[in-house]
Amino acid sequence: xxxxxxxxxxxxxxxxxxxxxxxxxxxxxxxxxxxxxxxxxxxxxxxxxxxxxxxxxxxxxxxxxxxxxxxxxxxxxxxxxxxxxxxxxxxxxxxxxxxxxxxxxxxxxxxxxxxxxxxxxxxxxxxxxxxxxxxxxxxxxxxxxxxxxxxxxxxxxxxxxxxxxxx
Numbered sequence: 001x002x003x004x005x006x007x008x009x010x011x012x013x014x015x016x017x018x019x020x021x022x023x024x025x026x027x028x029x030x031x032x033x034x035x036x037x038x039x040x041x042x043x044x045x046x047x048x049x050x051x052x053x054x055x056x057x058x059x060x061x062x063x064x065x066x067x068x069x070x071x072x073x074x075x076x077x078x079x080x081x082x083x084x085x086x087x088x089x090x091x092x093x094x095x096x097x098x099x100x101x102x103x104x105x106x107x108x109x110x111x112x113x114x115x116x117x118x119x120x121x122x123x124x125x126x127x128x129x130x131x132x133x134x135x136x137x138x139x140x141x142x143x144x145x146x147x148x149x150x151x152x153x154x155x156x157x158x159x160x161x162x163x164x165x166x167x
Contacts, residue, residue, distance in 0.1 A: 046096055053083045053095045060084070107149065111139055115149050126150060 056073045060066060060080060070077055086094040105112060118129055126146035133141045 049097060050092065050095045054087075054092065056080060057084055057087055105149065105152070107139075107141075107145060112149050112153075114138070115141075115146055116153055116155060119150060119155050 052073065056069055056075060057080070059069045059073075066077060066080065070080060083095060107115075115129060115133075118124065118132075124132070127143040129146050130141040130143040133139050
């Protein structure tokens with residue numbers, strides 16, 4: 001195994017993360033600690049979701065205790081109550097997942113591209129990017145805005161839990 005160049009006392013097994021890129025289809029992106037999820041990680045079969053919700057509602061309507069239905073189906077009481085309300089209002093079609101509209105960015109698209117370009121070329125953190133944009137009069141950004149842009153596009157690095165060194 002190759003010798004690791006930089007080990008910190010907080011986590012001696014941690015490899016240095018600076019300038020680690022992974023290749024994608026025709027581009028490079030910054031490697032995150034958790035990596036990118038598979039393409040269909042968030043997608044579920046729509047029919048299976050409706051069947052699962054309807055089965056839970058049938059069991060509850062048949063007289064099974066609510067806590068038992070929730071424990072065996074793996075849903076919360078609030079979810080089951082929401083499903084019942086939706087089913088009563090709209091029937092079986094209402095049990096289909098509704099599209100979730102993500103939060104629209106308050107920054108222009110060109111500025112988001114510029115933030116991502118700076119991140120990929122320099123690997124600065126969000127505080128430094130915001131400070132540089134303010135210093136150079138590009139745009140008055142906060143580091144939270146930069147964090148949200150980086151997280152939305154998968155180029156953020158969540159930090160690890162620091163542990164105290166053994167004495």
